[in-house]
Amino acid sequence: MKPAMVVPANIRRRFVLLLLAFTCFSLRLCSGEDRITFSTPIKDSQTLLCKSGVFRFGFFTPVNSTTRLRYAGIWYDKIPIQTVVWVANKDTPIKDTSGVISISDDGNLVVTDGRNRLVWSTNVTVPVAPNATWVQLLDTGNLKLQDNRNNGETLWESFKHPYNSFLPRMNLGTNNGTGENLKLTSWRSDVDPSTGNYTAGLAPFTFPELLIWKNSVPVWRSGPWNGQVFVGLPDVESLLFLDGFNLNNDNRGTYSMSYANDSFMYHFNLDPDGAIYQRDWSTSRNAWRVGVRFPSTDCDAYGMCGPYGSCNSREDPPCKCVKGFVPRNNIEWAARNWTSGCVRRAPLRCERLRNARSGSGGVKGDGFLKLQKMKVPISAETSLANEQACPIQCLENCSCTAYAYDRGIGCMLWSGSLLDMQSFLGSGIDLYIRLADSELKTHSKRAIMITAPVVGVVFVAAVCILLACRKFKKRPEAPAKDQSAEILFKRMEALTSGNESASNQVKLKELPLFEFQVLATSTDNFCLRNKLGQGGFGPVYKGKLPEGQEIAVKRLSRASGQGLEELMNEVVVISKLQHRNLVKLLGCCIEGEERLLVYEYMPKKSLDAYLFDPSKQKILDWKTRFNIMEGICRGLLYLHRDSRLKIIHRDLKASNILLDENLNPKISDFGLARVFLANEDEANTRRVVGTYGYMSPEYAMEGFFSEKSDVFSLGVIFLEIISGRRNSHKEENNLNLLAYAWKLWNEGEAASLADPNVFDESFEKEIQKCVQIGLLCVQEVANDRPNVSNVIWMLTTENTNLSEPKQPAFIARRGASEAESSEQSSQKVSINDVSLTAVTGR
Incomplete structure (x- = not known):
C-alpha cells in the first residue's frame, strides 16, 4: 500500500483561497x-x-x-x-x-x-x-x-444611445451645434428588436416639438412646447397626472426633454407600428397600464387634410377647408383623399396690390378669421411682438398668412401654406388666419335691399304655381325610395335643430344609404344561421358586403315595440359620435316599409354572451374584465362630456356592450338615447323606456333621467362583470345581485362576490375596490352617485380612499325578471301616471 501524498500547507491555503474566490465570483454573478x-x-x-x-x-x-x-x-x-x-x-x-x-x-x-x-x-x-x-x-x-x-x-x-423606450432621468434632445439628436427608434416587430421604420424625438424647430417619423418622413407631431405642455396634445391632462415633462434649453441651441417625476416604474414606448404609449406598472393588476397614446385619432396623422385643411375627429368627413378656401382637387376630396388640401377663394391684399395699377384705388385691407382651440400649423416663426402688436406685425408682412398668441410661447407667425391643423374640444390655441376682406365682410344694407324684392317675387310666383297645381290635383303616389330617404333625413335633422346651430349640424345626407337588395344578399336573405341576436328594435344579422367587409345589419321588426322614431333617433345620435368604445354606424337603408341600420361587425358579439355562459366565462379573466369596465366608462364619458352633444344612453346593459376581436368593449344601441341641450342636466319623460334591473329608481318611478341614471346602469354592469351573474338572478335569501352585493359589503366579504373563474388573491384588493365603485354607482339617491369621470379616476388610481357607499336601490325586484333571450318581451306598467316600457335587449 502506497503512502498518502502529503500536500504542503502553503499550497493547500492557495487552493482554498482560489476556490473561495471562484465561489464568490460565481455567487456574485x-x-x-x-x-x-x-x-x-x-x-x-x-x-x-x-x-x-x-x-x-x-x-x-x-x-x-x-x-x-x-x-x-x-x-x-x-x-x-x-x-x-x-x-x-x-x-x-x-x-x-x-x-x-x-x-x-x-x-x-x-x-x-x-x-x-x-x-x-x-x-x-x-x-x-x-x-x-x-x-x-x-x-x-x-x-x-x-x-x-x-x-x-x-x-x-x-x-x-436610446432605443425604443424613454425612461425617467433620460434625455431626448437636439444640439444645433453638434448636430446630435437623441431619438427613440422602434423595433421591427414585437418579436424582432432589429431597427424598425419609426423614430421619435424633438425636432429642432423655432419652438421645439415632439415628432414621430416613418423612414424620416413626419407622421405625427405634438404641437409647440409652451413651457408646461405640448399644446397640440388633446390629452395633456393625462401627462400632468404623471407630472409631465421638463424641457430645457441651454441657450446654445440644445433642447433636452426629461421626466419631472423620478419614479422608475413608468416609461414611454415607441411601438413597431409608430405609436407612442405611456405605460405605468399596476401592482394590483400585475400588468402594464396604458395611459396616453400618440397618435390617438385619424386626425393625428401628419398633414392628413393638406394645406389649409382642418381636421376634426368628431365629424365625418373629418377634413374640411378653412373658411375662405376651397378644395384644390374636388375629385380627390370627394374620394376622401384630402392630402392635396385647399386653395384661397379670393387673393389677399398684397396680391391684389401687385396686380393693381397705380391710382386704381379701392383695394381694401385683409382681416383675420378666428379658429378656436386649434392644434396650430407646423413651422411657426417667432416674434417679439406682444399680444396687441402680434396681428399688426402679421398684417404688415405680405408673406404672413396666420398668427397666434400663447402666454407661454408669445407671438407666433406663419408664412406660406398652413399644414397640419386640427380642431380640439377642450384644449388648443386660438389661431387667426389671414383672409381677404371679401371673405370676412357681412351683407351690406344695399345687398339686403336688392335681395328682398327678388325673394318676394319668387315667393309670389311659387304661391301662384302651387294654386295652379291644386286645380289639377291628381291622386298622390307613394314616394320613391330616394324621396322617402329624403323625407326621413329632413325629419332627423329637425330632431337636432334645437340642440345645435345650423353651422354645427352633422350633414346627415352624407351618411351612406345602402340598397335593400345589397343588404339582403349580404345576409343570405336574412338567413337564420346569420342571426346574431334580437333587440328591442328587431333582429340583427351578420352580413358581408361585395367588397368583403363584414357588417351587422339591424332590421326593424314590424312587431317591434320600437319603430321609426327610435330608428331616426339612433341615426341622429350615433352618426355624430366617433370613439373607440362606441360601435360605429356605417349607414342605413330606407326602402318602402324596410328600415335597416348597418354597423361595423363585432366578432365577439355582446358582453352578456360571455358573462352569463358557464362555458365562456373563463375567457374573460380578471384583467380583461377590468379593461372592459374601464372601456365602458371611457365610452360613457365621451357621451356625457366629451362629444359634440351631451347624450344620455338610457338603455345601458350587458347585452348592449359589444366586444371586438380583442375583447375591447363598444357601447351600442342608441335608439333610446336622448340628446341634451348644453345647459341641461336632467330631463323628465312620461314614457319610461329601458330594461328592468338597469333602470335607476328616479327614472323608473318618476321619469327623471340624467347622467346619474346612466351611472346607475353602469354600476349594475360593474357588479355583473365582477360576479358573472345577472342582476335579475336571485342569490341567497332571494336577494337580487344589488342586495346580495350590499350584504357582502356590510359583512366585509365584498371580494367573495367575484366570479370563482377569475378570483385570485393577488387581485383581491382591486376586486374589492371595483365592488365598492359599483355600489357607489347604484346608490338610491342620484346626487350620491359619482359622475363617470370620477369613476374612471377611482378605477385607475391606486391607494385611493373611496367614500363609503350608501344602501343601493333594489328597483330590480319590482318588475318582471329579464329573460335576455333571443325572444323579446315588453310590458307596460302605470306608475304615478308614467308609462313604463321594459324592453329586453338581445
Missing part, C-alpha cells in the same frame, strides 16, 4: 452584481442587476419569438412580463447561447459570440491600460462605461 470589469466578463447565463433591483442587463430572447436568437439588453427585473427597454446588438443577434459581454483590450464594452467574433461595441476612444475602464448598471436603467483613472468619468452611456 448569479446574484446579479451591478458591474463588469476587465477580469469579470459575463456569459449568456449570467446577468447584471442594479442595486435597487429594478433593472437587469444580460442576454435575452424576445417573448413569443419563434427563433432562438440572443440579444444583449436591459429589462425590468421584478416584472413578470418581459419588458425590454434597451438593446445593444439589435441588428446583429447571436444564434446560440455562447455570447459573452466583456471589457475588451481597448477598454470598450463589447459583445462577442462563441467564436470570439465582435458582435457589438461601445466603439469609443478610451485610455489603453489594464483595468482602465469598468461598466455599471445604474438604478435608473442607464448602463455606463466609466474611466477608472479620472474619478469615474463617463466615457459612454446607454442613455445617450
